[in-house]
Amino acid sequence: MVGVMAVVMAGCAGPSKPKPAELAPAASLLAVKKVWSASIGEVGFPLEVKLVGSDVYVASSSGSISSLDSNTGGVRWTADLGKKISAGVGADGEKTAVVTTDGELVVLQKGKRIWQQKLTSVAVTPPLVAGGRIFVITPDRTLIAFDSETGKRLWQQQRGSDSLVLDRAAVLFPAGDTLVAGIGGRLVGLNPLTGTQRWDIPVSVSRGTNEVDRLVDLMPGVSRLGSDVCLRAYQNAVACVSLANQKVIWSRAANGFTGVSGDDKLVFGTEADGRLLAWRRADGEVAWQLATLKWRDLGTPLLLGETLAVPDSAGLVHLLSKTDGSSLGRLVLDGSPLGASPVLAGKTLVVVTQKGGVFAFRPE
Template sequence: MWGGSKAVAPDLGENIPVLGVRQAWSSKVGASSGAALDVRVQDYRVTIASSEGGLVAIDARTGGDLWRASLGEPLSAGVGSDARYTAVVSRSNALIVLDQGKEAWRQSLASQVFTAPLVAGGRVFVLAADRSVSAFDLNTGRKLWNQARSGGEALVLRQGGVIAAVGDTLVVGMSGRLVGLNPDTGTVRWEVPLASPRGINDVERLVELVGRVSRVGDSVCVRAFQASVGCVNVVRDRANVVWSLQASGSEGVHGDSEAIYGTESNGHVIAWRRDDGTRLWSSDRLRLRKLTAPLVLGRSVVLGDESGWIHFLSRADGAPLNRVMTDSSGMVAAPVVAADTLVVVTRSGGVYGFRPD
């Protein structure tokens, strides 16, 4: 027969639970397609949005609703939240802010947004697809400042980027660079390169930092899409690259004070030493499976896959500890933890809470 067949992921084999896990509750939110939306956690609150504009805040202790809302229009980015206020961006480029589930205000944006807004310090920060960053007053919606990037690239990545608060600095990803901004004015405090464009066409030269991010103290570790993984030491008015290594994944990283963990595009899971990038272990047990970014939880590294499985691997060596099934639609976002509960969201809108036995 002419042509090759698509590679099939190997069978997972028998599940021998070393770590006890049980489903504590389940809930629903609208289905998500065409947008990878983040899940936001504050204390016991888990805030989730669907791509069609449904939002819900769930109490992770019980699985019950704190509030629900429907915006009636599709979303391109979300969710940002500080427990009271929630921010999302519609596909019509509107920044929409809700106060305890009730719409408070909205503002038109000049560019598309694929990264969840950051709600912090009485402001909403938005990283747009054109690499511009804007700040809005959380109470009034008034634009406070805009930091535009000159010389935009021909292509942009339709995936969540990097925007986070590190001390009193707003840290964002702009192409292959991590940039520290003054959150009051938008002025640049520092910037460091983690990846550079390569190749001869626009697709090969596309470079972007992607979420999620692993931050421990002054150490911030990130992934550049299909290019590298690296860690940066951040101080208020300066930053330096501690290490950066070639890596071919498309999802963000997570970690602890000793190591960071990531998934490659071929399904391999890798652990690197946080202080110098030395590879600690690599597992191909989940090869050819499309995996989420990892979550470090207890003695486990937790990952979801496109078939609906949640995998628990040992932080020490990548050995399997357990796996549990959700539904067959696959994960829409990386797993999160709230109130000692592992929370995952599937593309069909299933929300599941798991706890140790």
């Protein structure tokens, strides 16, 4: 079955799409310098750059996995699986996990392969490595838990029955002693030891008259403060929910397909047309919106203190004020779109492009 995301993105790139306006000259209000760069090989899968302490874990489509020192760019270790990768990277500092395009979960320790297990299907969501276990969610929303030392399958749960799902990573993260997964338009809390359900929060409901329009899914890239989580439902809504109370705090209609970022005051996200919105975290009211980057296929924003880093499909990273979206600067990479959402390691911004360039920036 063709993934929905592939169909939707093809539609967005059609001839009817408006041409973006010319960019104004880059502002220079924020002094940022490139401190190191590396090359890992082409990234053509939904890479998640995993940060554990000062270590950054990255991977290429061809099967190369690396752990880099975010301070210097030095290679701590690198491994070549000899197989193409479909999902990764999951890591906890000891174990590193990816899924290959032939549906195999591969686990390494300090760069050495220690076990592999065949999955029921090819996953595109990075494995979650936590609590001595490795959790995998497949496109049909089957959740599987493995012992991280031995590879023993501990439990497996079919959590959804949707006939059409996004060809994109799902929401999967730990919250205290609970495993949280996005299943359709719901956040589901599971006992990580047994896979039994603890709670279920309906974030967004299905609408529309055909199968594609009725699709609802939660997008990776969430803003979490304690037990409160803000996130996006694909082309439907942005919402904040309380995991502690198992309820939706607020929900606002929004038409986008990337994750969100935020702090205790604001939540930031980009719409399908390239508008950047800031919602008040307390009540979901729009604090401000920016239209100067419309039609630039913006990615998930990353909040860096008082600055927002917003990537676009031309391979630029726009540095904006979180207060009003005004331009502070612009980072130019290698001309290819980002292959993963940016991450912040201490004061170092790390970005990876589809060409496989890894670039690290710090304020001067």
